[in-house]
Amino acid sequence: MTGHTEQNPAELLSAYLDAELSHDERAIVDASLSADATLRAELDQLRATRALLRGLPDVAPKKALTELVVSPAAPQRRPRSSKLAMAVAGVAAVWLVVLTIGVSIGSLPVVPDVDQLAVQHAGAATNMDFVPMTADQMADDPAVMPDIGDGMNQAAIFQADDVVQVLYSDGSHDVSVFHQPGTLDWDALPEDGETVMMDDGPVWMGSTNDVEVLVTQRGDLVVTVVADADMGPKAAMSTSEMIPEVDMGKDFMGRLGDAPKNILDRF
Secondary structure, X not given: OOOOOOOOHHHHHHHHHOOOOOHHHXXXXXXXXXXXXXXXXXXXXXXXHHHHHHOOOOOOOOHHHHHHHOOOOOXXXXXXXXXXXXXXXXXXXXXXXXXXXXXXXXXXEEOOOHHHHHHHHHOHHHOOOOEEEOOOOOOXXXXXXXXXXXXXXXXXXXXXXXXXXXXXXXXXXXEEEEEEEOEEOHHHOOOOOEEEEEOOEEEEEEEEOOEEEEEEEEEOEEEEEEEEHHHOHHHHHHHHHHOOOEOOHHHHHHHHHHHHHHHHHHO
């Protein structure tokens, strides 16, 4: 019998993010992530690197580089289990970012999918794209707060790709704060909402799927607040004002410095 079930769960993380695992394989990885903080950290790093690479411009490589990496006789597809190829590709991607592009993750354009985030707010525990995270994992994230006032305390933390969701609840009502690194593309937000000026800057406000949604920029983070409809828009507004301005530059570049070694260590 072939497959990934006998492999180390760390070797399945890339296929896990690509949704290429079978139901049983995904269950194995989910169980390992729940029990292993180191494995969760590796998954976070892989997600962050992918998020950064998605925002890079297309660059035509020099002929010498393409001849070095790809030969006419090379196969067109590589097996998912080719650990050496994955390691080389991972290291090359990281150093392409650091040495060639030099782009800050805070500069990547971001357009939150407000409809998808509204659905995630309504059923966070059932969305397989979001992985539960512990409060200890996010303790150093200044955008994660233990409470947002009025009895709304932190209930859970989830993450999918580069988006972090912090769910707050008072037992009757819920508020979700989503944040992701980048620069908000204001012009691409849904037209059925309204952009207004507040003391801390502009915010986009709208309603979808029976919830109130607010989107704004807080330093290097794009913040989306989703509140239960019967709480009214003021709940989302007051929550957004509590999120501090976050500068991710120094912390992110420090993580990039360790990324090549960490990728190789996995293989």
